[in-house]
Amino acid sequence: MMELQNPTRSRTFQRWRKQVDNDRKRKRSEKDDGKKDWKRNKFITVEEQFKAIGSSNMYNDTSTEANYEWGSVISPVVLSSRDEQRTLKSLKTLSAMKIAENQNLLSSSMLKSSSWQVWKLVWEYISLWRRDSFQTFELFASNFSKEAQFMCHPFVTNQVLAKKDMILKSSLPNETRHRVERVFGNIRFSNFVTTMNSLTFDNMVMLEINKPMKYDELIHLTNLTNLMALKIGRLTTIPDLVLDRWCTCIKAGKWKNLQVLSLPLESQGALCKLQKIAASCKLLYIEVTGKTIVNIQRDWKDLDLINWTVTNDRAMENLPWGIKAQTIMKKYKITNHTKLPSPSTILLDFHVVNHTYIGKFKDLESEYDQLWSLRGLTGFSQAIVLNDKAVPEITATAIRPGSVQHSGAGTKKPTIVKKLQVRNLKSFFNM
Incomplete structure (x- = not known):
């Protein structure tokens, strides 16, 4: 009778067993190397590892957020x-x-x-x-x-209660062309600007930001083509370098539709820069916000109060930004300067809140409700309005029939065209 071969002694089994042992050793070695690397790293979580990128304020890598x-x-x-x-x-x-x-x-x-x-x-x-x-x-x-x-x-x-209340409070009565949007603070502003600029329908953007803004994010905003009104809350500090970049971009043709601006400015020098740049765009209203009360008309002596007027309209102080911007444009509009939305224009009213979107299923409903319930920080505000006389009127030069205008110093008498007089039928055919 043939003796059965032990399967553990076959060559095929031995090769398979050796391969399995080698794989186990390799995985164990990789795991040990990973532990050593983890011990050498002083950061514990992935978020803290991301914070190491661009440390010492050298640069901000927003792609890791x-x-x-x-x-x-x-x-x-x-x-x-x-x-x-x-x-x-x-x-x-x-x-x-x-x-x-x-x-x-x-x-x-x-x-x-x-x-x-x-x-x-x-x-x-x-x-x-x-x-x-x-x-x-x-x-x-x-x-x-x-x-x-x-x-x-x-x-x-x-809509849900919080969203319904916010839409009704942020829109004018019977206004069907006003889209109200709330956005969490952890968005990528470069993506937001790209999305807004790629819209194919006629629109004007009203943007309110109530989260701390980084330098790169503030600069990205200058690429927003149809920005009509911008408000940045007092959680953000606007450095002089950012204002200089903004002024340079406005001179280069950006923000050509910007008309209403609200910023947390702390010095009169910053406001003076914005006054001088208003001629390069359609800016007609600048609001200054802050924690402390400042009388800009009395304390800021270098302001241009000839072409600008200080306004203290308390009725509009606590209005939602979308309604406030529309009211300002209609109230202080200047001929040949102010650009009002047409009946077909869609007003896009965005409010970026100081809250991070987590996205967990159990918290999604409460997060969404909180998104539409959060309000911006209130504080002191004063504003200046551009005067009508500061914008030169565009007048057309009347040209009389038969006259000729030349750019040179000499003038030419108007050419007189004699009228033909037709006395009878024979003279008509002789012409």
Whole structure:
């Protein structure tokens, strides 16, 4: 009888066993090397390791910060067709509801395939069910913003309480072209600016920032093309180097639509720089905020108070930034200087809050509610307004018929054209 071979003695098994042992030794060695490297590193967490990059204030590597996709964030408490009343609905309504439930799959080519009358119901259900992220809004606004019935916030009353209150407080009555957005503080401003500049519909941006801003972030703001009103809270210090860069950028043609500005300035020199640069853009209102009370008209002697007037309009002091900016532009508008939004212009009202978005599922609802509940720090403020006489009027030179104008010193008498007199039919054919 043939004797069975022991499987542990076969050559194939021995080679396999040797390979397994070698793999175990290699993994154990890599693990030990990792522990040694970790002990040599004085930082404990990954976040603290990131802080080592650019230490000693040499440079800031913003790519290592924890950012979030602000454009795709929607309410954590969304609704769907299951929340609708059990009533008989048309096939068009059922189709719109199904598309609204999958709004993240929409594309611009889909919206271009049909008219606004088809997509209007879809947009209303998207807003009704709290699924109107900024990306989805951008998609619809790019295709249908010129439609008279297009609304930035349809069904506001169906939003969560904090968001509903903020939208109603930040918008003028019956204003359908005002989009209110709240953004957490841990966004990448370079991405934000790129997104705003890539919008294809007519828009003007009103931006309020109530978080500490870095130097690079402040410089990135100058690339925001359609910035109409900017407010930076007093958590940020505006150094002279940033103001100099801003002034240089304005002279180069950036911020050509900036008209309302609110900054935490601490010296009259900074305000004087902004006064001088106003002629290079459409700036007509500068607000100074701070912790301490300063009478700029009495204490800041170097200000230009001939072309500018100090205003103390307390009625507008505590207004939301979006309403305040619109009110200022209409109240202090200057012919040939102020640029008011047209009826088809979408006003994009962004408020960046001093709160970090974590994104944990259990905290998402409370975070979203806190996002729309946070308010900026209030404090002392004074403002100056550009006078009408400071902007030269553009007048057209009247040219009389038959006269000729020359740029030289000499003048030429007007040419007189003799009229032909027709006395009879024969003289007419002789002409």
